[in-house]
Amino acid sequence: MVDAHAARRERLRQHCSASGADAALITRPANVRYLTGCAPCGASLLLTRDRALLALPDDLPPDDSGEHLVPDDPELSLVPVPAERDTALAVAEDAARLRVRDLAVEEHDLTVSRHRAVAGLAKGVNLLDLARAVERQRVVKDEHEIADLRIAAEIADQALGELLESILVGRTERHLAMELERRMIDHGADRAAFPVSVGTGSHSGQEAHLPTDRRVEEGDFLTVVLGAQYRGYRISTARTFVIGAAPAPWQVELHRLVFRAQRAGREALGPGVPEHAPDLAAREILRTGGHVGSTAHPLGHGIGLEIREAPRLGPSDMGKLDNRVPVTVGPGVHIPGKGGVRIEDTLVVRPLEEGGPELLTITTKELLAL
Amino acid sequence: MVDAHAARRERLRQHCSASGADAALITRPANVRYLTGCAPCGASLLLTRDRALLALPDDLPPDDSGEHLVPDDPELSLVPVPAERDTALAVAEDAARLRVRDLAVEEHDLTVSRHRAVAGLAKGVNLLDLARAVERQRVVKDEHEIADLRIAAEIADQALGELLESILVGRTERHLAMELERRMIDHGADRAAFPVSVGTGSHSGQEAHLPTDRRVEEGDFLTVVLGAQYRGYRISTARTFVIGAAPAPWQVELHRLVFRAQRAGREALGPGVPEHAPDLAAREILRTGGHVGSTAHPLGHGIGLEIREAPRLGPSDMGKLDNRVPVTVGPGVHIPGKGGVRIEDTLVVRPLEEGGPELLTITTKELLAL
Numbered sequence A, B: 001m002v003d004a005h006a007a008r009r010e011r012l013r014q015h016c017s018a019s020g021a022d023a024a025l026i027t028r029p030a031n032v033r034y035l036t037g038c039a040p041c042g043a044s045l046l047l048t049r050d051r052a053l054l055a056l057p058d059d060l061p062p063d064d065s066g067e068h069l070v071p072d073d074p075e076l077s078l079v080p081v082p083a084e085r086d087t088a089l090a091v092a093e094d095a096a097r098l099r100v101r102d103l104a105v106e107e108h109d110l111t112v113s114r115h116r117a118v119a120g121l122a123k124g125v126n127l128l129d130l131a132r133a134v135e136r137q138r139v140v141k142d143e144h145e146i147a148d149l150r151i152a153a154e155i156a157d158q159a160l161g162e163l164l165e166s167i168l169v170g171r172t173e174r175h176l177a178m179e180l181e182r183r184m185i186d187h188g189a190d191r192a193a194f195p196v197s198v199g200t201g202s203h204s205g206q207e208a209h210l211p212t213d214r215r216v217e218e219g220d221f222l223t224v225v226l227g228a229q230y231r232g233y234r235i236s237t238a239r240t241f242v243i244g245a246a247p248a249p250w251q252v253e254l255h256r257l258v259f260r261a262q263r264a265g266r267e268a269l270g271p272g273v274p275e276h277a278p279d280l281a282a283r284e285i286l287r288t289g290g291h292v293g294s295t296a297h298p299l300g301h302g303i304g305l306e307i308r309e310a311p312r313l314g315p316s317d318m319g320k321l322d323n324r325v326p327v328t329v330g331p332g333v334h335i336p337g338k339g340g341v342r343i344e345d346t347l348v349v350r351p352l353e354e355g356g357p358e359l360l361t362i363t364t365k366e367l368l369a370l
Helices: A002-018 A029-036 A089-099 A112-121 A131-138 A143-164 A174-185 A249-267 A277-286 B002-018 B031-038 B088-097 B112-121 B132-139 B143-164 B173-186 B249-267 B278-290
Strands: A023-026 A045-048 A052-057 A074-079 A102-105 A125-131 A197-198 A221-226 A228-230 A239-244 A301-303 A309-313 A327-330 A331-334 A339-344 A345-348 B023-026 B044-048 B052-057 B076-081 B102-107 B125-131 B197-200 B219-225 B228-230 B237-242 B299-302 B309-313 B326-329 B333-336 B338-340 B345-348
Touching: A002 A045, A002 B002, A002 B044, A023 B125, A029 A045, A029 A052, A029 A131, A052 A089, A052 B132, A074 A089, A089 A112, A089 A301, A102 B023, A112 A125, A112 A327, A131 A309, A143 A174, A143 A221, A143 A239, A174 A197, A174 A221, A174 B076, A174 B173, A174 B249, A197 B031, A221 A339, A239 A249, A239 A339, A249 A327, A249 A331, A249 A339, A249 A345, A249 B173, A277 B219, A309 A327, A309 B309, A327 B076, A345 B052, B002 B023, B002 B044, B002 B132, B002 B143, B023 B031, B031 B044, B031 B132, B044 B088, B044 B197, B052 B237, B076 B088, B088 B112, B112 B125, B125 B345, B132 B309, B143 B173, B143 B219, B143 B228, B143 B237, B143 B345, B173 B197, B237 B249, B237 B338, B249 B333, B249 B338, B309 B326
Parallel strands: A023 A102, A052 A074, A102 A125, B023 B102, B052 B076, B102 B125
Antiparallel strands: A023 A045, A045 A052, A197 A221, A221 A239, A301 A309, A301 A327, A327 A345, A331 A339, B023 B044, B044 B052, B197 B219, B219 B237, B299 B309, B299 B326, B326 B345, B333 B338
């Protein structure tokens, strides 16, 4: 992995010199991690033509969790910075000391105040905008990254599978969400990739329902949206089940519709396919089923070190998908006051010769009656 | 509370006109909540001389948790914004439409890119820096806010008290942290105010240890750092216990030292007292006990809608404490490879006539042998 990080930094160096910068200041945590393997909050990376200075808070606990490990990377010079101080400002001074002429910074990450402070300390240095160069580099994953995503997906599937074997009626959304987070950690997740969402009855089918004290009842739809983070890599998945032996006809029908829409979205994935294609495919099926409302959101998005990253799979996204891009595909229908269905997977775009999209989240999407 | 929010907005209006701005754009979530009582992520507030436009994502779940409720405030005009769009940009256009001349924005919150986008849409509007005007307004709490902090503290105390009655030996730091978060939610917390930290053995005594799979063993120090959030208001507390009947002499001694330092810090709190006084009082006691290392951090900080807010109680902080300012007081000593002790409370600064500092986190600070 150390080589992988070095190679990523080399690509960024090439991008910088091509765009007239002789150094880059990386402050966005996911980007620092991508380029160094290092994830303590508050770390900053100064990348010059021949050096890589990683500024870290000097009070990192001696035995920190895997998440925050500082890699043993010979090319990285570690710069300890007093805990109270902004590491970006420390390396800004180094940039001046190292006679950097044009420094590309992440203007989408630095606040106006921090940017001003960096400019003030980087004496004689001209600040440019690196924009989302590192985010673009992150879109296509290597097989190491995909291996971590696979493990994150296994962890979420295990936690969900165990929950389905337990008694659900009478338990609150908050309890179920907590239990899923605990189980993911038991199975080796760094943490939940985002707060688990559990929605029952009229709460079901929403994308980001905040769990409440509502208890699971017979006849409810139960929607679970969960994701695990493993070595920094995150996946997201959603399933909707019905509680009790006999789902109502409208439940069976609605679930079948969302299931078909989600499958159409998955099947539309492929290298060279327009980013809007999966969304339009899924949207069309929901429309024929008479539902549109709750699909204002894009069908999915890229996923990796951040839960939402490029590309976006919305109806107006015009780019083309690449090979080895992990994305979510998750349509949903929510009927206010009644409930609804969400089904989401994380998949990796693969060419047909390799079997097409690789499904990472393998929990069944059938309508289970629990 | 609606009146309180209106009064807060009026104070901000006065600050703005005094500093030559005829409107303010509030984007920092805690500040939006302070001024409106409204907390959906992504909300922005445009405050002009005679209007208050609250821009919200248009896809808020119909039955959202109390945390995100939109208050029924006659003075607020709600502006629904498509979920995919930045609400700050929507109100920037409104600012131009409303003929705002000088708009104060939160440069410590807006990224350079967002600031540029706001400037581009607020045609003919001159952007100023509001700086931390709202944060300064938030320092002194009213009794409604303190009442919420009291409840948050009760919740954390209850969760901790229940944990102490359970068997701890053999359980992992991660499990104990999860259980504390679950119990706080059971007792009515919106959520944990921050990820609970549980450190045992050599992990004990650290400020922000990330829970690991290490299991609690006989003879361990056990440090728990936890906080609850109630109606948006957060508190923080830390306690250190020893596992097993017979603490070692070094444990008794170290705990007594940190206990005395923490008490000295608490007793130094008062209206008109320099912000550095509590830190110096605690630091002096640790020094006489031969410990300095792990007190590089300030002794404490203000706390409220954010877990860390003004004032900071560090050795170099020169301001004076005010009445009704909630702060944390939490010294700690960590001996690498061996462990340590942290003891932290959240208190409200009160004058002696009112009985001095009001302790919110009342769990015993004695060295319990569990």
